[in-house]
Amino acid sequence: MREQNASSTSFIETIAGFTxxxxxxxxxxxxDLLKTRLQVDSISRTRVxxxxxxxxxxxxxxxxxxxxFYRGLTPNIIGNSTSWAAYFLFYGNIKQALSRRGGSGGDSKELGASEYFFASGAAGILTALLTNPIWVLKTRMLSTGSAAPGAYTSFIAGARQILKHEGFAGFYRGLVPALFGVSHGAFQFMAYEKLKAYRTSTTTTATTTTSSTTAANANNSRNSLGTLDLLGISxxxxxxxxxxxxxxxxxxxRLQSYNAAIVYRGVWDVTRQIWRQEGITGFYKGLGPNLLRVLPGTWVTFLVYENTKGVLYKSIG
Structure with a gap:
């Protein structure tokens, strides 16, 4: 029964994340296109x-x-849907493993902040290794217009060009900062899970001890949160x-852009160049569009994820 439940949970997490x-x-x-164009701009010092x-x-x-404005949509859809599906699959299974290992008598235990951070970080590393080639293609297509010299005409054409001129290693440009960026997801999901648990506890009249809370009960209580709750928490x-x-x-x-191999020798070199030529604010180029995108993107992602997951749990029973 446990194996069946674990299989159902993995399926639900994957489909909800993909959607x-x-x-x-x-x-x-x-x-996303606007943010990418501003991030690859190493000349302008304006960020207003x-x-x-x-x-x-x-x-x-x-x-x-x-x-x-929809150039590069194909790799972006493939990248985001695959990334979220893989991420929630890995994250859900790691959380389950940590919860079962820390429980007693077959019960699951409530995870702490450090355990959520670890589960999210591990899921992020696995997802980054799996999807980095897609993000290289997406970055290059978004950073130039379709008529620009050397611009990729399609997702497949771009993959062929990279393989031909840069080899397999070309698909993993920017992997080091991407792995560092795993900390973003780890911080986000640590905060998300703890805020969600706190909000659930404040809105639940009949409380249950954390040591006897099952996965099904946890899912039911989390799904009881309203849209405004999920918007605020996410x-x-x-x-x-x-x-x-x-x-x-x-x-x-910067490391995934077309001319990265010519301009930069690696992550430390690009860091030094940005610091020397653009100052501390160079590390925050594109932050304005990112902030405009980040909240709507997060709201849409988590509302769709939580509601899809809730529907699937109910349909499977």
Whole structure:
């Protein structure tokens, strides 16, 4: 019975994460494109809203109108849906393993902040190793217009170009900062789980001791949270993690850009160059669009994830 429940939970986590990734990407891809363009800009020292407005105007007038804002949509959908599906699959199974190991008499125990941090970090590392090639393709397609010299015409064409000119290692450019960025997810999910547990405890009138709380009971109580609860919890956790870890995204994007092999010798070199040429604020380029994207993206992702998961749990019974 335990194996069947574990199998059902893994299936639910995977499908819920996959669905959340697709919906959030379709909704917010243009902001992702804008953020990427600003992150790869190593010349301009402006990071104000005005530069974003000028870039939006440039993309619209010179790269093909509204359709230009959806360049790179295919790798972004593949990357986000695959990443969220893999992440929630790994994360759910690691949490279950930690909970069962710490329980007694077959019961599951409530995890602490450090255990949520570990589970999220481990899931993030596995997901990064699995999906980094997709993010290299996505970054390169989003960072240039379709008419730019050497621009990839499609996801498959880009993969062939990388394999031909850079070899297999080309698919893993930017992996080091991406692995460092795992800390973002770890901080986010640690905060998310603890805030969710706290909110659940304050809204539940009939309390149950944590030592006897089963996985099914935990899921039911979490699914009882309303939309406003999930918006607040997911938003706070994302802002918390984003304020701590944003610079790694700039490093990763620079290392995954078209000319990275020529301009940068590695993660420490790009760090030194940004610091020397652009100062501390260079590590926060694109933060404005990222903040505009991060909360709607988080809200959409977690609302779709939690509601899809709730529907699936009910349908499976």
């Amino acid at each position: 959340a990734g697709i919906v959030s990407t379709l909704t917010l891809h243009p902001l 809203v005005g530069s974003s407005t000028r870039l939006l105007r440039h993309i619209y007038t010179r790269e093909g109108g509204i359709a230009a 938003g706070l956790s994302k802002v918390f993690a984003g304020c701590i870890t944003y610079p790694y995204q700039v490093l990763r994007t």
